[in-house]
Amino acid sequence: MGSGVKTKVYNLGLQGKVDFCGFDKNPFKYVSRSDCFVLSSDVEGFPNVLIEALACGKPVISTDCSSGPRELLAPATDLHHRAINNYEIGEYGILTPINDVIALASAMKKMYEDAALRSQFEAKAAKRAEQFDVNEIKQYFHVAFTGL
Numbered sequence: 001m002g003s004g005v006k007t008k009v010y011n012l013g014l015q016g017k018v019d020f021c022g023f024d025k026n027p028f029k030y031v032s033r034s035d036c037f038v039l040s041s042d043v044e045g046f047p048n049v050l051i052e053a054l055a056c057g058k059p060v061i062s063t064d065c066s067s068g069p070r071e072l073l074a075p076a077t078d079l080h081h082r083a084i085n086n087y088e089i090g091e092y093g094i095l096t097p098i099n100d101v102i103a104l105a106s107a108m109k110k111m112y113e114d115a116a117l118r119s120q121f122e123a124k125a126a127k128r129a130e131q132f133d134v135n136e137i138k139q140y141f142h143v144a145f146t147g148l
Contacts, residue, residue, distance in 0.1 A: 005020075027052070028056060032056045032058075034058060035058075035118070036058060036060070036061060036108070036111050036112070037050070037053035038060075038061045038062070038104070038108065039060070039061070039069065040062075040063055041062075041065050041098075042063070042065055043066070043067075044065050044066075044069065045067055045068065046068050047062070047068040047069060047072070050062060050068070050069060050072050050073070050093075051129050051132050054072075054093075054126065054128050054129035055125070055126060055129035055130075057122050057126050058125060059093065059117075059118050059121035060073060060125070061087075061094045061095075061096065061107045062093060062094070062095060062096070063096055063097070063099075064082045064095040064096060064097060064098065065098050066082070070082075070095060072092065072093075072128070073092045073093035073094070073095055074088065074092070074095060075091065075092075076091060077090065082097065083095045083097045083103070085097070085103075086103050087103050087104075087110065089117070091124070092124055092128045093121060094111060
């Protein structure tokens with residue numbers, strides 16, 4: 001995060017509420033102690049960080065950017081669809097439109113206030129992450145590269 005973000009935190013008087021910890025080789029120690037994981041990207045390739053948060057058993061909120069979040073959090077839906085109004089509750093997490101801070105805040109509030117929904121996502125999180133374990137996906141690479 002650049003100095004612009006630090007300036008914004010200062011200008012909003014949030015110095016005591018926001019910590020900039022810098023790079024850390026082990027982000028899991030932070031994720032594992034969190035109540036929820038939020039990804040607010042405009043663009044992603046394959047968001048490994050969502051799988052890592054799921055592997056930690058965390059409920060996830062993500063912007064519905066192309067290529068990744070919908071496939072991970074709402075795989076039974078039309079993968080070409082994008083959330084456009086407010087937020088969408090998927091099977092494994094909540095999706096919000098990109099660049100919609102109101103929808104993202106609403107999703108965060110929903111996750112915070114709805115203990116049953118949080119528990120539902122926590123119960124499914126690790127199982128979903130396991131579907132992307134190397135031992136699970138290597139069979140697809142074998143078929144793709146050998147044609148078997």
